[in-house]
Amino acid sequence: MKDFIEPIARPIGAFQKLPGVGQKTAQRYALKVINMSEREVKDFADSLLYAKNNVKYCSVCGNYTDRDPCEICGTRDRSVVCVVKDPKDVMAIERIRDYNGVYHVLHGVLSPMEGVGPNDIRLKELVARVGADNVKEVIVATNPDVEGEATAMYIARLLKPLGVKVSRIAQGISIGSDLEYADEVTLSKAIENRREL
Ligand code: ZN
DSSP: OOSSOHHHHHHHHHHTTSTTOOHHHHHHHHHHHHTSOHHHHHHHHHHHHHHHHHOEEOTTTOOEESSSSOHHHHHSEEEEEEEESSHHHHHHHHHHOOOOEEEEEOSSOOBGGGTBOGGGTTHHHHHHHHHHTTOOEEEEOOOSSHHHHHHHHHHHHHHGGGTOEEEEOOTTSOTTOOGGGSOHHHHHHHHHTOEEO
16 A cells, blocks of 8 residues: 555655655645645645746846846946855845845856866856956855865956956855855855955
8 A cells, every 4th residue: 555645645745856855744744735725725836836937047147036137236336246156145145234246156166076067157157247347356155165166266267367356255164064054144254354366
């Protein structure tokens, strides 16, 4: 006999696709949904489709947005660009509230082991931006792990000939940890104490 009847097994399978959700948690979520009113379940499902259909990437910075260019690109100091790996890193830095520049989301970092080369992340776009947008400083805020460091060095070599200041966030965040898990004070200090590459 199977553990669950098909109509319960399906949402369990769906929830298990989410990060950090194992069998037990997925089971709890599925049963919770089954106990919601039809209206609540419809709103829940609609919110997922709504997000999927209305969130796009900003053509300038590559962050998630519902308009193009995004609100950050449209309203902030464009002379300072903070380079990050993922949109979730933008969210982490935005939480500290004292950064007034714009972002550039790479959508990955260089990783020879995983076959990710310079053409696989948004480096061309970064060079084009720095050339066209009167950028004075590029702060590289990739994660402080091997790939993040290698990507930072590569960016410094790429951009220095263009006469722009390239800096790296300080190592307040412990090696190997992700930006998104750093607390606001640590992140704020890491940006404040950045060093020129
Ligand atoms: Zn943008």
